[in-house]
Amino acid sequence: MLRAHAASTGIGRVRQSGAQPAARGVETRGLRAAARGAVAGAATPAHAPFAAAPPARAAAAAAARRAPPPPRAAPAGGAAPAPRSYDYDIITIGAGSGGVRGSRFAASYGARVAVVELPFEYISSDTAGGVGGTCVLRGCVPKKLMVYASEYASAFRDSEGFGWEGRPLPGHSWTSFLEAKRKELQRLNGAYKNTLKNANVELIEGRGRVVDAHTVDVDGVRYTAKNIVIAVGGKPSRISIPGADLCITSDEALELAERPNKITVLGAGYIALEFAGVFHRFGAETHVAFRAPLPLRGFDEEVRKFATEQYAATGLNLHAGLKPAEVTRQPDGRFAVTLVGEDGSRTVIKDNDQVLMATGRAPKTSGLGLESAGVKLGKKGEVVVDDYSRTNVPSIWAVGDVTDRINLTPVALMEGMALARTIVKGEPTKPDYDFVASAVFSWPNIATVGLTEEQAVKRYGDVDVYTSSFRPMRNTISGSPLRSFMKLIVDAGSGVVVGAHMVGDDSAEIMQGFAVALKLGVTKQQLDATVGIHPTAAEEFVTMRSVSREVRRPAAVAAA
Numbered sequence: 001m002l003r004a005h006a007a008s009t010g011i012g013r014v015r016q017s018g019a020q021p022a023a024r025g026v027e028t029r030g031l032r033a034a035a036r037g038a039v040a041g042a043a044t045p046a047h048a049p050f051a052a053a054p055p056a057r058a059a060a061a062a063a064a065r066r067a068p069p070p071p072r073a074a075p076a077g078g079a080a081p082a083p084r085s086y087d088y089d090i091i092t093i094g095a096g097s098g099g100v101r102g103s104r105f106a107a108s109y110g111a112r113v114a115v116v117e118l119p120f121e122y123i124s125s126d127t128a129g130g131v132g133g134t135c136v137l138r139g140c141v142p143k144k145l146m147v148y149a150s151e152y153a154s155a156f157r158d159s160e161g162f163g164w165e166g167r168p169l170p171g172h173s174w175t176s177f178l179e180a181k182r183k184e185l186q187r188l189n190g191a192y193k194n195t196l197k198n199a200n201v202e203l204i205e206g207r208g209r210v211v212d213a214h215t216v217d218v219d220g221v222r223y224t225a226k227n228i229v230i231a232v233g234g235k236p237s238r239i240s241i242p243g244a245d246l247c248i249t250s251d252e253a254l255e256l257a258e259r260p261n262k263i264t265v266l267g268a269g270y271i272a273l274e275f276a277g278v279f280h281r282f283g284a285e286t287h288v289a290f291r292a293p294l295p296l297r298g299f300d301e302e303v304r305k306f307a308t309e310q311y312a313a314t315g316l317n318l319h320a321g322l323k324p325a326e327v328t329r330q331p332d333g334r335f336a337v338t339l340v341g342e343d344g345s346r347t348v349i350k351d352n353d354q355v356l357m358a359t360g361r362a363p364k365t366s367g368l369g370l371e372s373a374g375v376k377l378g379k380k381g382e383v384v385v386d387d388y389s390r391t392n393v394p395s396i397w398a399v400g401d402v403t404d405r406i407n408l409t410p411v412a413l414m415e416g417m418a419l420a421r422t423i424v425k426g427e428p429t430k431p432d433y434d435f436v437a438s439a440v441f442s443w444p445n446i447a448t449v450g451l452t453e454e455q456a457v458k459r460y461g462d463v464d465v466y467t468s469s470f471r472p473m474r475n476t477i478s479g480s481p482l483r484s485f486m487k488l489i490v491d492a493g494s495g496v497v498v499g500a501h502m503v504g505d506d507s508a509e510i511m512q513g514f515a516v517a518l519k520l521g522v523t524k525q526q527l528d529a530t531v532g533i534h535p536t537a538a539e540e541f542v543t544m545r546s547v548s549r550e551v552r553r554p555a556a557v558a559a560a
């Protein structure tokens with residue numbers, strides 16, 4: 001079965017069948033389902049915050065476009081007197097995961113919707129972006145394509161143990177890969193535009209800026225809307241050290257004209273470890289430098305330790321407990337990175353072709369006009385929203401990374417869909433953040449759902465921990481030293497599984513199914529009663545019979 005990324009689903013996947021283009025086929029299904037919802041919504045207009053007009057009105061409104069409206073008094077808090085009619089029911093700024101999904105669903109429920117997006121470029125800036133957003137154009141998709149490309153290198157090496165001969169390894173053309181990847185991104189960008197068109201969402205290309213509680217400016221043209229949705233996502237944030245401007249970010253790492261021979265990655269979060277894995281598998285001498293004793297802050301402590309051992313076993317160079325101090329250009333054009341330890345000691349990593357700064361991302365709110373419209377921003381510049389994604393200005397809402405809740409595509413999709421229901425259908429819907437699974441597509445993969453052991457102990461006090469570390473069957477004769485690790489965390493009181501974690505091949509694929517089980521409240525007993533699929537690594541999750549650790553709260557605390 002062929003699987004491809006589909007415009008319709010944000011990050012969903014589609015079966016390719018028949019002559020119908022994959023993205024289209026699924027979109028039709030999605031829209032049909034959504035259209036059914038629209039009929040249901042239309043039957044109860046009294047509950048809706050506004051009466052939705054036929055989509056044709058949106059086009060007419062756009063055609064009758066407009067000199068800037070006369071200035072309105074817009075006191076902070078958005079309490080400006082509302083005009084009698086608006087160009088749109090909803091204008092969304094940003095056509096990424098959250099913006100596209102929310103707009104599409106809102107339109108399917110009958111709202112007049114427009115979405116504003118910057119023109120397409122591979123590398124984003126204040127003036128460039130593209131329909132599809134970060135995930136599709138410079139995040140999940142191109143990153144995963146790079147991961148796939150790099151995996152062949154270790155697969156070729158491992159195949160020798162199984163009798164495949166043919167040293168040296170086949171050569172890799174970076175240029176052909178880059179071309180293929182770019183073509184795919186262009187296809188996806190087009191598919192997403194079609195998705196919007198088919199859903200009757202008007203696309204306005206340009207840079208959006210909020211003027212007041214009901215007005216958006218796009219490169220000098222003003223549009224009014226009953227509701228404004230901010231879905232502008234985030235951008236890489238550079239730490240302020242001398243030579244920061246010499247570093248690349250994830251945007252550029254996806255677009256390098258040549259494969260680096262040596263690279264240093266600063267930071268040890270998702271992006272750092274995923275790109276480190278890619279370049280390392282491609283054969284680059286790869287260094288990862290980070291401040292903490294272990295990478296992947298926020299992950300289960302035991303998982304962090306195990307993953308660190310595995311990263312080291314692949315030959316990745318890890319530099320723990322070091323702060324980046326400076327990046328300089330050497331006379332030969334390459335780069336030197338200086339790191340400083342807590343004790344003031346200095347480590348210099350020389351001769352890097354690239355230095356990747358993967359030190360986090362920041363909400364893209366500067367210059368968006370939010371403060372002058374009275375919208376409250378947080379410390380990182382994130383838009384502060386309530387449980388329904390509403391800001392302190394009642395007609396302005398925000399979804400996705402710009403709100404800095406859980407910065408993942410499926411979460412942005414969920415928030416967009418919930419918001420469409422809230423605004424258009426008049427059914428206040430909170431996104432549900434329980435048991436959001438995620439994966440780090442590093443070498444090896446890490447996947448997780450639910451609580452870490454540390455969080456579980458804090459929440460439940462008495463916790464049973466089941467762990468298993470093993471050499472996967474493939475690696476018994478492939479020669480790869482890599483092992484896998486699985487961990488289940490059980491609330492000892494109820495027997496409910498509250499956390500599942502894995503380090504190893506296929507862990508992202510395996511964890512998706514366990515996320516469903518945990519979301520439904522699976523107990524350890526029910527996992528034990530499940531028959532495994534043999535021989536797989538996944539079966540280990542249903543065959544961990546002996547408890548590795550019983551963590552119990554101190555008697556005094558239990559008695560209190």
Ligand SMILES: Cc1cc2nc3c(=O)[nH]c(=O)nc-3n(C[C@H](O)[C@H](O)[C@H](O)COP(=O)(O)OP(=O)(O)OC[C@H]3O[C@@H](n4cnc5c(N)ncnc54)[C@H](O)[C@@H]3O)c2cc1C
Pocket residue numbers: 093094095096097098099116117118124128129130131132133134135136138139140141143206207208209231232233234250271364368399400401402407408409410412
């Ligand atoms: C390298 C990388 C890898 C990632 N990998 C994964 C992964 O594997 N899995 C996962 O779940 N998540 C991943 N993410 C995170 C994921 O990409 C984001 O969580 C997701 O894209 C957030 O969607 P969004 O709608 O909030 O914003 P975005 O997708 O960022 O979309 C925002 C859009 O708004 C546009 N915009 C910004 N300002 C304006 C303006 N003023 N006017 C008009 N348009 C504007 C931008 O051009 C952009 O298209 C990754 C991120 C990165 C950077």
Ligand SMILES: NC(=O)c1ccc[n+]([C@@H]2O[C@H](COP(=O)([O-])OP(=O)(O)OC[C@H]3O[C@@H](n4cnc5c(N)ncnc54)[C@H](O)[C@@H]3O)[C@@H](O)[C@H]2O)c1
Pocket residue numbers: 239266267268269270271272274290291296297323324358359360361406407408438439440441
């Ligand atoms: N596979 C996925 O699902 C995936 C992949 C990539 C990104 N994402 C999302 O994007 C978000 C951003 O990813 P990210 O890796 O950029 O962020 P992150 O928060 O995961 O990691 C940032 C890293 O930079 C370090 N850092 C921050 N400030 C620093 C400083 N001043 N000096 C030195 N180090 C510093 C942090 O300690 C951390 O190691 C993630 O949190 C995740 O939600 C998800």
